[in-house]
Amino acid sequence: MTVTSNDNTSARTFKHLSPYERGRMQALLQEKHSLRYIARQLNRHPSTISRELKRGTVTQLRSDLTSYQAYFPETGQTMYLKRRSACKPKYKLAEVEAFLQFAQTKMLKDKWSPDTVVGVYKNHPKHHGQAYVSTKTLYNYIDRRFLPVRNIDLALKVRRKGKSHIQRKNKRILGDSIEQRPKDVEQRDEFGHWEIDTVSGKRSNDHALLTLVERKTRHMLLLQLPDKTSQSVCQCLNSLQERFGNLFPQIVKSITADNGSEFADLAVRLAQWGSKAYFSHPYSAWERGTNERHNGLIRRFIPKARSIRAVSPATLQRVQAWCNQLPRKILGYKTPQECFEKELLMIQ
Known part of the structure; x- marks a missing residue:
């Protein structure tokens, strides 16, 4: 060798x-x-x-x-x-002072997430050419206490929990399964398809909230119910039909719900107005992820320990407006209200 x-x-x-x-x-x-x-x-x-x-x-x-x-x-x-x-990169705090002031205000006062702050700032013509930091760097600045914002002020960062798997007996399906829903609805290509859910109050005899979220634009409607019954849900839908008038079948083409008893008459009521109802599989909240996400936003302002009966209509309007005026990354940092109003102009 x-x-x-x-x-x-x-x-x-x-x-x-x-x-x-x-x-x-x-x-x-x-x-x-x-x-x-x-x-x-x-x-x-x-x-x-x-x-x-x-x-x-x-x-x-x-x-x-x-x-x-x-x-x-x-x-x-x-x-x-x-x-x-x-050789380590220096913090450019002095260069991004204007951005940090903007971020601080939006995160503490308007409850925006760091990603929303960065996305809106860099896409707004007013801030064109101004220095800013990435979402990751903004999180680092928060961790290093360069800002008066703390992790506890960020809604999602400190509440991550593991999933528990519990086997239960299936409930009966109240109407057409979500599997029969058209692909256009699944892909969010068509306007007018909503998800519906209820948010329970502090006690069994407390009021409840009815939430409706349009899948394409993420526009949310927040309504108060005297109780979680099918009759109360139908009364809210009647008010909604009167509000939209002849445009109701175009604005509300379908609604996807879970199999809760409060939605027992949903399919029949929508059929009267030329709309469809679809029902997710039992214990599959992820199939209505948009609605579940917005319920989480609502809980920032109305926690589980608070009685819904004590929440004023003005507060509900304020929460609804905040959700609809919150820029979303998935919408190109436009607001749900902007996107919803644009869709309404196309059908009127």
Whole structure:
């Protein structure tokens, strides 16, 4: 077997010298080997060895006070770490002061998420050419307390929970299954398809909230119910039909609900107005994810411990307006209200 002194294993491009390589370099230098020989042994470019030699070489004194120069791997490593620390990107707080003021106001006062703040700021013509940071960097600034915003002020960051799987007996289906819903509804290509749900109150005899969310525009309607009965839901739908008038079949083409008893008459009532009702599979809230997401937004203002009976109509209108005026990333940072009004203009 032929043995060669040259190492044919290629090193990774731009990999920095390790402390081991610096120690080996010192040993080869003490044996009076040339720089090119050392470069071959370490599988490095001669220029890399030359630069390292300059970094780690220091002047020493002998006992007779004469000076000499020698390479020390510890000195080379220390100089390397010092220069690497200087290469780290600097925080550009001064450059983005206007953006940080905007972010602080929107997150604390308007309850926007960091991603919404960044998306709206960079897409608004008013801020064109102004400096800002990415969503990831804004989260880092919050963690490092560069802003008076804390993680507890961010609605979703501190409430992530694992999913629990509980097997239950299926409820009966109240009408056409969600599997029969047209593909255009699934893809959100067509306007006029809604999801419906109820938000329970503090106690069993408390009022409830009825939420309707249009799938394409994410526009939400928030209505108060005296109780969670089918009769109360139908009364709300009657009011909605009177509000939209002859345009109701175009604005509300279908509604997807769960199999709660409060929606027992939903299919029959919508059929009278030329609309359709679809029902998700039992215990499959994810099939109405848009509605569930908006219920979470509502809970920011009306937590479970609060009685819905005590919530005034003005408060409900304020919560509905906030949700509909919140810019959404999925809408290109437009608001649901903007998108909904645009769709209404196309059918009137």
